[in-house]
Amino acid sequence: MAQARGRLYGLLLLCFSCKWVSTAPTEHLISSLPGQPQVSFRQYSGYINVDESAGTNLFYYFVEAQSNASSQPLALWLNGGPGCSSIGGGAFTELGPFYPNGKGDGLRINPYSWNKVANVLFLESPAGVGWSYSRIPAGYRYNDARVANESLVFLLRWFQRFPEYSERPLFLTGESYAGHYIPQLALLMARHNGRMSRGAAAFGFNLHGILVGNPLLNYGVDTSATYSFLWSHGLISDNTYKGVASTCDFRYGYTGQNPDDASKSQGKKAHACPNFLVSARAEVGAFINMYDVTLDVCAPPIVHQALLLHKLMGHLVETSKEGSDEVDVCIDHELTRYLNHPTVQRALHANLTSLPYAWEACSDIVDYKYEDQLEDMLPLLKDLVKSRVRIWIFSGDQDSVVPLTGTRSQLTTLAHHLRLKTMIPYSAWYANGQVGGWVEAYEESLGLVYATVRGAAHMVPYAQPERALILFSSFLHAQPLPSRSS
Amino acid sequence: MAQARGRLYGLLLLCFSCKWVSTAPTEHLISSLPGQPQVSFRQYSGYINVDESAGTNLFYYFVEAQSNASSQPLALWLNGGPGCSSIGGGAFTELGPFYPNGKGDGLRINPYSWNKVANVLFLESPAGVGWSYSRIPAGYRYNDARVANESLVFLLRWFQRFPEYSERPLFLTGESYAGHYIPQLALLMARHNGRMSRGAAAFGFNLHGILVGNPLLNYGVDTSATYSFLWSHGLISDNTYKGVASTCDFRYGYTGQNPDDASKSQGKKAHACPNFLVSARAEVGAFINMYDVTLDVCAPPIVHQALLLHKLMGHLVETSKEGSDEVDVCIDHELTRYLNHPTVQRALHANLTSLPYAWEACSDIVDYKYEDQLEDMLPLLKDLVKSRVRIWIFSGDQDSVVPLTGTRSQLTTLAHHLRLKTMIPYSAWYANGQVGGWVEAYEESLGLVYATVRGAAHMVPYAQPERALILFSSFLHAQPLPSRSS
Incomplete structure (x- = not known):
């Protein structure tokens, strides 16, 4: 067709x-x-x-x-x-x-x-x-x-x-x-x-x-590389990296486990890789932009403060300089605000069917076959x-x-x-x-x-x-x- | 005494x-x-x-x-x-x-x-x-x-x-x-x-x-780490890194060769590690600050231009902003100029014996026992x-x-x-x-x-x-x- x-x-x-x-x-x-x-x-x-x-x-x-x-x-x-x-x-x-x-x-x-x-x-x-x-x-x-x-x-x-x-x-x-x-x-x-x-x-x-x-x-090669990258860049410890490298096989997906093996084996061995992945997550912490480990993150309190100010004063505080060469780490927040404005959507001929959700950078609505x-x-x-x-x-x-x-x-x-x-x-x-x-x-x-x-x-x-x-x-x-x- | x-x-x-x-x-x-x-x-x-x-x-x-x-x-x-x-x-x-x-x-x-x-x-x-x-x-x-x-x-x-x-x-x-x-x-x-x-x-x-x-x-551990760092940060190729890792032993110094082995062995094998080190140097190139691989370098042409301008106009162009949070990659050049000024040396009670050489950040005069x-x-x-x-x-x-x-x-x-x-x-x-x-x-x-x-x-x-x-x-x-x- x-x-x-x-x-x-x-x-x-x-x-x-x-x-x-x-x-x-x-x-x-x-x-x-x-x-x-x-x-x-x-x-x-x-x-x-x-x-x-x-x-x-x-x-x-x-x-x-x-x-x-x-x-x-x-x-x-x-x-x-x-x-x-x-x-x-x-x-x-x-x-x-x-x-x-x-x-x-x-x-x-x-x-x-x-x-x-x-x-x-x-x-x-x-x-x-x-x-x-x-x-x-x-x-x-x-x-x-x-x-x-x-x-x-x-x-x-x-x-x-x-x-x-x-x-x-x-x-x-x-x-x-x-x-x-x-x-x-x-x-x-x-x-x-x-x-x-x-x-x-x-x-x-x-x-x-x-x-x-x-x-x-x-996926197998790229995800293994994630953990060696985190280790070589200082985000996870020697011990955790060694654990991941020796127990995880990411050809089977993000859990690093062959599902057959996991269902068969018992106790510690079955959880060895997942446990090391939990350690890795804890060591990296929650305030790192995994997409750029040297970049700062858009600090949530500042964003929150900016939103409050916006409500109070009708505008957001300026978080980036016009024409600045510096990277604006809060750009996603600013853009989400911009693209959800009705005048912006009208100008873009967008959202003509009045979708029952806001515009977001990444969507939860797509039901993707993750095996792919x-x-x-x-x-x-x-x-x-x-x-x-x-x-x-x-x-x-x-x-x-x-x-x-x-x-x-x-x-x-x-x-x-x-x-x-x-x-x-x-x-x-x-x-x-x-x-x-x-x-x-x-x-x-x-x-x-x-x-x-x-x-x-x-x-x-x-x-x-x-x-x-x-x-x-x-x-x-x-x-x-x-x-x-x- | x-x-x-x-x-x-x-x-x-x-x-x-x-x-x-x-x-x-x-x-x-x-x-x-x-x-x-x-x-x-x-x-x-x-x-x-x-x-x-x-x-x-x-x-x-x-x-x-x-x-x-x-x-x-x-x-x-x-x-x-x-x-x-x-x-x-x-x-x-x-x-x-x-x-x-x-x-x-x-x-x-x-x-x-x-x-x-x-x-x-x-x-x-x-x-x-x-x-x-x-x-x-x-x-x-x-x-x-x-x-x-x-x-x-x-x-x-x-x-x-x-x-x-x-x-x-x-x-x-x-x-x-x-x-x-x-x-x-x-x-x-x-x-x-x-x-x-x-x-x-x-x-x-x-x-x-x-x-x-x-x-x-x-030295052995730290210098091996140098090459794995260069590789994991993208500065040298897979092939060169594998070569360095398999042929160099930095316990013997920067050439990566046991001097006894080098004098005994002939031909390719004797030069395997040094050749890979030459490749590594070529791949990294001459415009990387090895002390900070993400930092830009103080561009030589700009420095040269600044020095020429200084001669012509009696002052150097400003390369860093007062109070700026950015890293000034030309700071060494600026400091060398500052510390070599006679008024600065007088204020510091320095160079009282009129040394026959200029102040430099790192000295060639020290005759150090590098084996240490x-x-x-x-x-x-x-x-x-x-x-x-x-x-x-x-x-x-x-x-x-x-x-x-x-x-x-x-x-x-x-x-x-x-x-x-x-x-x-x-x-x-x-x-x-x-x-x-x-x-x-x-x-x-x-x-x-x-x-x-x-x-x-x-x-x-x-x-x-x-x-x-x-x-x-x-x-x-x-x-x-x-x-x-x-």
């Missing part, structure tokens, strides 16, 4: 793109966002139906490039979770053109927005995330395959509304659980394009590459390398949730198995005169690249926006990351 | 201290330092002869506590190297009352100076460091034992000049190679006190404890624990030179061998509402404590001055580090 529709829209697309006329939907054009600094590029947002029977409507926010929008590539951005918002994550706290101001009642410019070099499309996926919704409870039941399918349908229908972008070089980007979303969507696109080449589809995606940060690729997180993504990446899709994987190096060490070892393994030629051996890359991170690149076309971003969180463009923009721009143009300090 | 003199001064001391009259040397009193903000505490500096035959004179800088100086404890601070300056390191860029201003022509207040809670004595040791000097070339030939002996003589003679401090609780503090200096000096003091108790010396040190940050304790760095300090710490000297060891967790992992494992081992009771299990401690680091404490009196400082460099009070002051203050009073976030 969805495929048939995709084909139909594909025909329309082809037609539109031949004419090369902007037919962007005027009803989705954003005239201005409340408290928004003036800008010269266009923004769009609204709903796209991806499943009529379930009444599933996905929300998107699209920003055209700041200059030469008609010749810049198109990048889709997906946050992970599963269940977290690409609007709240990517668009307004990481790589979009605006950040909330300290009061949460307006916006400030992000000087390192990715729409300086690309048109960027943020998709709120799956239904249940942010303002994306379904008409029936079953519409919130998801697994990796359904997310990939609906994302494909979304893109087909989005291109129908924005046909001038249909032949533009397309890049899939994202972070975290998007390590699952993106390889699967990319392979689905390749399959779709295969149908086109056989004459069974009228439209083909012009997919050039994928870029994923701190991606979940293999145990799937290994390396075989998919292998297929993508073979089909010549550019793959750049990066790690914010302060993240303990999907730490660089696990991701790096998997990329090393991938390159080794595919016998890829090393073009850039492991070495520092530079941003604004300082080391931006380290990089290792394979193949002459830089088709497979692994890079770290120094001093960056799980949400890389949030903690290191300038370094992230340099990385994104290099990726788009398949150019080596700057190898000199000046 | 030195001991006899020590005894003599001891007698004088006893007499002075009975009277409890300030007899601080007026010729060492600093009236004011150029460009110094006004303060209410007294500062002293000058030379103390520690060896007449060699004409060895050690320079010191002493700041009284900001309030209640007469009842606050006394802390000696020693930088490491060996060969680095306690004035340039500790006093003016880490924990003293002043930092150089951005222009290097004046001073600004350090709001987290350790003289808020103690009288602090900075010793420039050994001769050849900063303005400390010897009259004969042999006077610059040092080993650990000679440094400890001269430091002991220095303190005996300093107490003779400052007798009101002779009975004050005394703490030895320092960092880096002071991991060698301090345990050895503390044991020498204990031995001296033993002589006093047998009636062979008239004066005893009132030593309460030692506090050492990022200390060199065991391979000595294991754990047995000395064991002796100190047994003699009830309080021992607190801490690690700035961003330091790759003496990383937390090596220090922590040695302290764990020490506590295990001595069967010390754990009083505070490994857990977060707090500073200003945020996690200051992690701590593990032994014995009811908190006689042995290991703590990390989150986000701190090898020079902990430089990168995290507030957290360092909380740590120092807790140490002085044998109080647990704050265990709550508010």
Whole structure:
């Protein structure tokens, strides 16, 4: 059904793109966002139906490039979770053109927005995330395959509304659980394009590459890496780490236990790993941002105080400086306040059905098949390398949730198995005169690249926006990351 | 000879201290330092002869506590190297009352100076460091034992000049190679006190404890930890780390090679470890502060530009903001300019012999017996624990030179061998509402404590001055580090 529709829209697309006329939907054009600094590029947002029977409507926010929008590539951005918002994550706290101001009642410019070099499309996926919704409870039941399918349908229908972008070089980007979303969507696109080449589809995606940060690729490897990261960065003790390393096997999930063994064995042995995990949690404590172990946290008492003040005085105290280079650790609170304001939702053409819950950065409504997180993504990446899709994987190096060490070892393994030629051996890359991170690149076309971003969180463009923009721009143009300090 | 003199001064001391009259040397009193903000505490500096035959004179800088100086404890601070300056390191860029201003022509207040809670004595040791000097070339030939002996003589003679401090609780503090200096000096003091108790010396040190940050304790363990730290923090590749781990043995020094093996074996095997070390150096690159891998570096072109500007315009461009909370990565350059100014040296009663070289943060003149760095300090710490000297060891967790992992494992081992009771299990401690680091404490009196400082460099009070002051203050009073976030 969805495929048939995709084909139909594909025909329309082809037609539109031949004419090369902007037919962007005027009803989705954003005239201005409340408290928004003036800008010269266009923004769009609204709903796209991806499943009529379930009444599933996905929300998107699209920003055209700041200059030469008609010749810049198109990048889709997906946050992970599963269940977290690409609007709240990517668009307004990481790589979009605006950040909330300290009061949460307006916006400030992000000087390192990715729409300086690309048109960027943020998709709120799956239904249940942010303002994306379904008409029936079953519409919130998801697994990796359904997310990939609906994302494909979304893109087909989005291109129908924005046909001038249909032949533009397309890049899939994202972070975290998007390590699952993106390889699967990319392979689905390749399959779709295969149908086109056989004459069974009228439209083909012009997919050039994928870029994923701190991606979940293999739960066993990535979660083991979490505990060695916590240990090597001083957050847990020698004893606890040794215990975790010797008793936990995260291939079976976050409890670190083979469920068969756990049900069979008795007493201490059955609880050895879980007990060490409890120790680890106690040692780290409750006041660490696990997504960036060097970053401070937004202090709850201050937030509380700010909210009280707001009630009393009609506004929030300013917690971040306009244009400051410092990372605003309270940005999530400010954004939640901003996006829940009715005038903001009206300006965004959002929440048209008056959802019975507030906008949240990450959703509890999505009913995800968590077994899917145990799937290994390396075989998919292998297929993508073979089909010549550019793959750049990066790690914010302060993240303990999907730490660089696990991701790096998997990329090393991938390159080794595919016998890829090393073009850039492991070495520092530079941003604004300082080391931006380290990089290792394979193949002459830089088709497979692994890079770290120094001093960056799980949400890389949030903690290191300038370094992230340099990385994104290099990726788009398949150019080596700057190898000199000046 | 030195001991006899020590005894003599001891007698004088006893007499002075009975009277409890300030007899601080007026010729060492600093009236004011150029460009110094006004303060209410007294500062002293000058030379103390520690060896007449060699004409060895050690320079010191002493700041009284900001309030209640007469009842606050006394802390000696020693930088490491060996060969680095306690004035340039500790006093003016880490924990003293002043930092150089951005222009290097004046001073600004350090709001987290350790003289808020103690009288602090900075010793420039050994001769050849900063303005400390010897009259004969042999006077610059040092080993650990000679440094400890001269430091002991220095303190005996300093107490003779400052007798009101002779009975004050005394703490030895320092960092880096002071991991060698301090345990050895503390044991020498204990031995001296033993002589006093047998009636062979008239004066005893009132030593309460030692506090050492990022200390060199065991070269083999600490240097292995360097490479695992570089790997776990993303600075070197999987392949290079595996190579270092499998071919290098740092018990034999920085080349990682048993010299006997190296001379016997031929070809590749002989160079395996050195080759991997070369790879590691290449991968890290030249623009990383190995003492804080997350901190930016003072960009050489900017410094150069600043110096040129200075020549042209008679002043340096401002590279740091007055009172800024940010870390000034160019502070060393600014301080070197400040301390080499003749008016500054006159105000400090320094360089009275017109040394034929400029003041430098670390000296090439000291001819140190580098074999001593391979000595294991754990047995000395064991002796100190047994003699009830309080021992607190801490690690700035961003330091790759003496990383937390090596220090922590040695302290764990020490506590295990001595069967010390754990009083505070490994857990977060707090500073200003945020996690200051992690701590593990032994014995009811908190006689042995290991703590990390989150986000701190090898020079902990430089990168995290507030957290360092909380740590120092807790140490002085044998109080647990704050265990709550508010």
